[in-house]
Amino acid sequence: MWKPPDKIRWRSEIGKLPNASEIESSLLFSPLDAERLKLRNRTWVPAMVPWRATEEGYVTPEILDWYGRFARGRPAAIVVEATGIRDVPSGPLLRIGHDRFLNGLTELVARVRKESGGTTKLFIQLIDFLSIKRRPPREKFLTRYLEITEQHRQHLNLVGAEELNVRAALMALDGTELQTVLNDREWEALTMGHRERVSDTHFSHVAELPRVLPPLFSSAAQRAEKAGFDGVELHYAHAYTMASFLSATNDRSDGYGGNREARVRLPLEVLQQVRQSVSNRFVVGARFLADEAIDGGSTLDDVCFFAKEFARAGMDFLSLSRGGKFDDAKQPKVGAAAYPYTGRSGYECMPQFISDEIGPFGRNFAATKAIRQAVRKAGFNTPVVGAGGVHSFAMAETALRQGVADIIGAARQSLADPDWFLKLETGHGDQIRLCEYTNYCEGLDQTHKQVTCKLWDRVALDEPNILKSSDGRRRLTAPDWTAE
Numbered sequence: 001m002w003k004p005p006d007k008i009r010w011r012s013e014i015g016k017l018p019n020a021s022e023i024e025s026s027l028l029f030s031p032l033d034a035e036r037l038k039l040r041n042r043t044w045v046p047a048m049v050p051w052r053a054t055e056e057g058y059v060t061p062e063i064l065d066w067y068g069r070f071a072r073g074r075p076a077a078i079v080v081e082a083t084g085i086r087d088v089p090s091g092p093l094l095r096i097g098h099d100r101f102l103n104g105l106t107e108l109v110a111r112v113r114k115e116s117g118g119t120t121k122l123f124i125q126l127i128d129f130l131s132i133k134r135r136p137p138r139e140k141f142l143t144r145y146l147e148i149t150e151q152h153r154q155h156l157n158l159v160g161a162e163e164l165n166v167r168a169a170l171m172a173l174d175g176t177e178l179q180t181v182l183n184d185r186e187w188e189a190l191t192m193g194h195r196e197r198v199s200d201t202h203f204s205h206v207a208e209l210p211r212v213l214p215p216l217f218s219s220a221a222q223r224a225e226k227a228g229f230d231g232v233e234l235h236y237a238h239a240y241t242m243a244s245f246l247s248a249t250n251d252r253s254d255g256y257g258g259n260r261e262a263r264v265r266l267p268l269e270v271l272q273q274v275r276q277s278v279s280n281r282f283v284v285g286a287r288f289l290a291d292e293a294i295d296g297g298s299t300l301d302d303v304c305f306f307a308k309e310f311a312r313a314g315m316d317f318l319s320l321s322r323g324g325k326f327d328d329a330k331q332p333k334v335g336a337a338a339y340p341y342t343g344r345s346g347y348e349c350m351p352q353f354i355s356d357e358i359g360p361f362g363r364n365f366a367a368t369k370a371i372r373q374a375v376r377k378a379g380f381n382t383p384v385v386g387a388g389g390v391h392s393f394a395m396a397e398t399a400l401r402q403g404v405a406d407i408i409g410a411a412r413q414s415l416a417d418p419d420w421f422l423k424l425e426t427g428h429g430d431q432i433r434l435c436e437y438t439n440y441c442e443g444l445d446q447t448h449k450q451v452t453c454k455l456w457d458r459v460a461l462d463e464p465n466i467l468k469s470s471d472g473r474r475r476l477t478a479p480d481w482t483a484e
């Protein structure tokens, strides 16, 4: 992963622990009573893909174990990982694009209800993504994949030549020469792997996205409601289709790209159709980017505009993330696909303990606060979820008091210690296992390995009945905690 040049080392610290009366009077442990979103307190576990579904996208015992373990820590809400809304193969990522996934998802809801004693609300994140190909071997690309055009012939002074001869001429070029002959997208396809963009409207399936996506999202939301979830989180963040519609890099000319009014159009149409297809009590929120953290990305003003439009359209919560784009991803090895969390924007999404002077803790707070203020100023009370490096009561409470957010999301800290909110709430904060923000978990995610935390995955491996990673060397969930 990309690291800031300053390479300043940061340490997570638990800080001052609250006593019983401080817990009692805290915002963090006070209920949230918004229009549809009702939570027993302001604690939230954001979506994290653990790579535990079957190759066909079904719920597995390992998935049940993962969410059951978070639920035992009784956060007010858990968001189930990014779950694919299409009925197409997508590796061991959870899917919700057909009724055959319903049984497993219903079991997942039941498991969370049981393990949390019915206290945790459960949402599922709905995702659509465009195709990305692995980086091809040079020879295969130039001799097979590349479509030979008149431009190539002209560049090579081979007008009228047979395709075979053009390919042979391309093969003979060195890297620098080849880059001058290929256009930017062809060069990207060779050096990074071909990646579709929402602006590739010359492909009919991309041109059709505004017609195709609203029904796909709304069917998925209906299924989520049938399975018993309390709501859905529309994935409008990071490197995926909906975030790409919102992005300032979206230059579609069909009324769904260009200015910010056009860029927000499809996200609003998806919301509208989802809202119409679920019951009135079903929660519909979205996760989107406070900052794309790429050159030429949307401005804070754009994002404030999106947030106000979402609030106006009746979104039940606004969850803000940061970065995580393909635009600045590192070059993958030949045969591997680019990964959107390897560049600077990836760092902004999951900042690590080696950082800059701003540090990894609360890096998204200033933007989140500005967006929340803009929404409030426009007269909307839509709850805002803030996240990024939160690992202590003091940090969470201060953020709530300063108006950064209404709900505090903690992803990696909850992975490091799924009981951490409960430990705080019950006066056992001294027993919290603090996340070190090493991104070992993120490394596993990147290589599509079952995600665990380095602080507990080698502990008590001989414990009976625990699930282990495919190679048998890691436990898959944190050891249970009982108050000392």
Ligand SMILES: Cc1cc2nc3c(=O)[nH]c(=O)nc-3n(C[C@H](O)[C@H](O)[C@H](O)COP(=O)(O)O)c2cc1C
Binding pocket: 046, 047, 048, 049, 050, 081, 082, 125, 237, 287, 321, 349, 350, 351, 387, 388, 389, 390, 409, 410, 411, 412, 413, 441, 442, 445, 451
């Ligand atoms: C292993 C892993 C998987 C993740 N998967 C998702 C995901 O499916 N959807 C999403 O919106 N964010 C995902 N994230 C990002 C987190 O939700 C969160 O925004 C990020 O880790 C920063 O918060 P934190 O500092 O509390 O971990 C993932 C993070 C990790 C570490």
Ligand code: SF4
Binding pocket: 412, 413, 415, 416, 434, 435, 436, 437, 438, 439, 440, 441, 442, 452, 453, 454, 455
């Ligand atoms: S592996 Fe554990 S300690 Fe390291 S960043 Fe992930 S959750 Fe935190």
